[in-house]
Amino acid sequence: MQYRDFPKGDARRYFVVLASIDSMTKGEATIHRVATAINCTRAEAQRAVQAAVEQFGVTFERDGSTYTISSWGVLKKSGVIELANSPLIDAKNS
Structure with a gap:
């Protein structure tokens, strides 16, 4: 799934960003790399990270400019990853 597969304001955009961060090695x-991987701008990816923090309590560890998810907050990691990576979702018509 790509970031823009979902409408603006859709939480699944945040999930795509989280899944992308989680899939990358430490x-x-x-x-920049996350945005490139999911076909969005750096500003969009940064806003999604901030929204995940504010709305779902996700916490990140930062080492310079790199991110690692340290807590998924109220989200279930396996559910987020499954939803973000599922080709079965008709994202455009949901």
Whole structure:
């Protein structure tokens, strides 16, 4: 799934960003690399990270410009990853 597969304001956009960060090896998940991987701007990826913090209590560890998810907050990691990576979701018509 790509970031823009979902409408503005849809939480699944945040889930795509979280899944992308989680899939990258430690030291690789910069906002630039995440944005490139999911086909969005760096500003969109950064806003999604901030929204995940504010809305779902996700916490990140930062080492310079790289991100690692340290807590998924109220989200269930396996559910977020499954939803973000599922080709079965008709994202455009949901």
